[in-house]
Structures are given as C-alpha cells and as structure tokens.
Amino acid sequence: MNNEAFDAKKFDLLTEELRYVITDMVCCAGSGHLGGALSLVETFITLYYRVMNVDPSNPKWANRDRLVMSKGHGAPVWYAALAYKGYFPKDWLPTLNADGTKLPSHADERTVPGIDATTGSLGQGLSVACGMALAAKLDKQNHTVFCIIGDGETNEGQNWEAAMFAAHKNLDNLVAITDYNKLQIDGFTDDILGLEPLVEKWQSFGWEVFEMDGHNRDDLYEKLTAAKNVTGKPAMIIAHTIKGKGCSEIENTIGSHNIKVPDEAAREKYLSAMSNADIELPY
Amino acid sequence: MAELHEMEMRAVYAQTLNELMETNPAVMCLEADLGRASGTVPKVSDAHPDNFVECGVAEANMICVGAGLALEGKIPFCASFSCFASRRVYDQITISVAYANNNVKIVGTAPGITQGPNGGTHMCFQDLAIMRAMPNMHVYSPCDVYELRAMLRQMASSDQPAYMQLVRPKLPKIFDDNATFTPGKAVVLREGSDVTLVSTGFMTKFARDVADELSANGVGVDLLHCPSVKPLDIEALVASAKKTGAVVTVENQNIVGGLGSAVCEALGENYPVPIQRLGINDQFGEVATEGYLFDKHCFGPKHITEACQAILKRKA
Known part of the structure; x- marks a missing residue:
C-alpha cells in the first residue's frame, strides 16, 4: 500500500496487524503505554501511507513532511508505523524499553530513524512543532509540520502559549491533531480537568478547527488533507478516538494508559483480547 | 563609533548577534517581551527582522520554539531575565534542549544582584547551580564586552547547548580586541x-x-x-x-x-x-x-x- 494506490481492505488489515504488534511490543517490555498508542493506529497509517510526503530511505530528507508527537508516551504506535514503512528493521520492535534499546518508551529523535523530535515531558511538542514550521516559512520550504497532542496533555498551559504563537505567526504549514480519547491517567477528562468546549477554544485562538472520527479511514484522509490545505492560519483536528481501541480488555478504561504485563498469563490475556488475534508477528 | 568597552554589555550582545547574522543567516534571536531589556529591540529586530522572533511573555514556548528551530538547523539565542531563562523553564530546557540535544543558546540577563531595582522576585541566585546540574549543558559567564563578543562567536560556531549569563550595563574593560573564549578554559x-x-x-x-x-x-x-x-x-x-x-x-x-x-x-x-x-x-x-x-x-x-x-x- 502506498500513497498512490489506496486499498481500503489492505488499510484495514494493516490496522489490525499494527494493533496486534503494538500490544505484543508492550507485552514484551512487561509494561507500557498501550491505550494512547492504540487510539492513534488509523491516524499513523493515514499519515504515513496516504498524507505525509516522506522517504523512509532518507529519514532527514529536507523536503519531507515532519511529525512531532508531543504525547511522546504514544511512541509504540509511531515505532511500529516507521518499521512497517521501512525506516528500520521490524525486529527492533520487540526491544521496546529493553536495556540498551534504540526504542525508548517516549519518542526519541536521537536513536530512532524517522522520529523528527524528542518528546516526553507533556506540553512541549506543539511549541517545538511551531519552531519547525517557522523555520520552514523562513527557508521558503513547502512541507507541512504535523503535531499530535494528547487530550490530557492539553491541560498543560504551554499548549496555549503555542496556540497563540502559531496563530500570530500565521503558521498555516502546521497541522495539529488532538487525540481526544476522553481519558487521562486519573480518570475521564471531563472529570479531571474539563476541556470543553474544545473546538471553540481552538477557534477562539485563531485556528481552523476540524473534527473527525479518528478510527474512520475516509474521515481521517478527508480531514487531514483539508487541514493540510488550510491557508493563512494553523489547523487543529480534534480526533474523536477510543483509548485502547481494538483491545477489549482495556478499551475505554481508566487503567488503559499504562498496562502491566508481569507474566505469560497477562500477555495471553491482552493478546487474546485483540479484535484480530490471528496475526503472525513479523519478528 | 564608540569603542567596544564604552558600550553596555547588552548593546554588544545585540551588535554581535547582528554581525553573526550577516555571515550566518541561521543565527536567530528570540525574545519573550524583554527584548528592550536585552538590547535586541529594536537593534536586532529592525536590522534582521527575519532572524528575530518575538514570542511574547511565554518563556516556555520560546525555549521549545528554539528547539524546533534548532532541529531545522537554526542557531537560536533565547534571552530573558535569568530568573525566567533558567528556573522558570527548567524542564523545557532539560528535555527539549539538553536531553534532546538541540542546539539552543540560552541567555539569562541581569543575573544575581544586578537585577537590583526589580528586587527579590526577580533576583536569581541559582542559575549557575541549576544549569550546571543539567547534563549536556555548558554554563558561561563573561566579565566584559570583549569576552562577551568572543563567547557569542564561539557559541554560534558550536552545536553545543549552552546557558550564558549576561549583565546588562557597562562593565570595566578587562580584555581587548584579542580576547578569546574556549569552553573549559580559565x-x-x-x-x-x-x-x-x-x-x-x-x-x-x-x-x-x-x-x-x-x-x-x-x-x-x-x-x-x-x-x-x-x-x-x-x-x-x-x-x-x-x-x-x-x-x-x-x-x-x-x-x-x-x-x-x-x-x-x-x-x-x-x-x-x-x-x-x-x-x-x-x-x-x-x-x-x-x-x-x-x-x-x-x-x-x-x-x-x-x-x-x-x-x-x-x-x-
């Protein structure tokens, strides 16, 4: 599957395979941030296979579209997508969090080909993406900088500093996506620190705002393409998603943020709970 | 034109940034609504508007915008009062600059008691300590304009993340045009x-x-x-x-x-x-x-x- 020839059936199969692989990676590590990785599977496949202009054989290609995942703990889905795109061998994937690994729990530009910025401390990535988008403007480059932030992460005030900055600088080469899975570590976002009205917040900060079903491939493609084409201001896509999507054991549960896999029984519990558990691991 | 040592430290900061920008367009100047205190507004903002980024009173965003610029090959100098340039944004510098190894230069102005009239809320006595405790971060403090200029030239030519104290007023001449600066050298x-x-x-x-x-x-x-x-x-x-x-x-x-x-x-x-x-x-x-x-x-x-x-x- 590539940008030119989209095949819905292949997309759906890849979605299921990545979900299974990501869950296995976390199981191999013994623990990990599974819920917020599974909520982004369709987003990453759409970005890397249909929307972003990238060259896996040349990860630092100057004209590539950039991606910053400010919710750096979602890294397993990014690592899996990059490996499937050919940035690095798939047999790296089960080394997530292992001693000496190149794939640490939070997204790391220093060790992982294809990662455009190191993140992990919430609230900083949107500002970093602003800097990258500003540099592209100054250098008269035409690529787009994508940035994924978490809904819980949106509690951090720095996001709103970046929101003002991006609009003030007319960074229309910046497309942000909020992974709105409605859950954060301590509970549901509505109960912890309510974000609503989220669409109006971003609109009032001067952004063009879209909403989409973050698990619907057609909606994803339509909104990501539309957001990329916005001119004169930055774009925010509020992606309605389900935390832990595809793993019935944790789907939409408070405990899905970081799961513990202490033994083989736990591993079996999570892997057998996948929407498609009949997947052959690629490593 | 005034001799260098007749100028305020901040005037030499701005003048040196302008000189560096002439030869290296990647050099950038970032401010968080204290550019007039740092000496870069309007000296740098007028002379090199494309290399100047006003971030408003938002230091955390400024540091991380600097990190994003550095990822794209720019050499950002991010300035604010030392209290805001160090302790207020310590995590942003730790993760998005030092840990991520992004080539950002941080300039903490009016260090220590030189913040006099602004008083206790603005006096930062710990920036050398906390910045020193950060891996992959160099920490500098020049004593006059000649050393400041040499230091800025060295910083712009290096990809090492660094924090520099900048006293704003005039300081007595200690060095001359031949001043050099080498990290790690007394x-x-x-x-x-x-x-x-x-x-x-x-x-x-x-x-x-x-x-x-x-x-x-x-x-x-x-x-x-x-x-x-x-x-x-x-x-x-x-x-x-x-x-x-x-x-x-x-x-x-x-x-x-x-x-x-x-x-x-x-x-x-x-x-x-x-x-x-x-x-x-x-x-x-x-x-x-x-x-x-x-x-x-x-x-x-x-x-x-x-x-x-x-x-x-x-x-x-």
Missing part, C-alpha cells in the same frame, strides 16, 4: 603565590581590583577568571592551588551549587586545600543597591580582601 588575570582567587562574570572586575590592591600590599594573588563555569578548568585550578595552598571563590550567586561549589568539588577530589566561598549565603534577594547587598551578604571588595587575608592563616 584565564589567569594575575599571577601570585599566596592565595588563589577564583571568580566569574560580574564579580571578576571586583576580584581584579582586590587582587591588584593586595598584590601592591605584599599578598600575591593568583587570579583565576572562569568564564566557563561548566566545563570547569580543573587543570588550571589544581595548578593554582598547588602553587598557593589556599583558595577564595566569589560569585554573584548563591554559594550553594554555584562556582564556589564547583571549585570545592574539583579541588576536594584532586587537591584539597582550605577554601572560602563568597556570595549569597543561601538567602533570597530584595530591592536594594549593589553596595547594600554586598555588605549584607559579605561578598563585596572589602569582604573579598578580608577573606584573602584570613585564609592565609588557615594554610597548612
């Missing part, structure tokens, strides 16, 4: 064999005057100026301590964690000798003049002189 400003006096940044001018006076009165002072607080020139420190057998440090900072602590760590492990640290003794600041604060915290010229004389009696 400068011996006067040689003597009785006591080692170690200083950095704003305090070096006072240390020099004290060293001159003491030397004229028969106490030989080995004056070591450390523009690079991290990495510290341990070799030069040990050589001087071996020669004199006693060390006094003075800094415009809390003595907990700053230059004095760094010297104690280095000599404690390599060549222990009696050491006296001068600076702020673990207290907050207040609105006051330089003389008042020197007297209150006992680290002005008079106290430096007394400490150098007193430590002679502690020598083995």
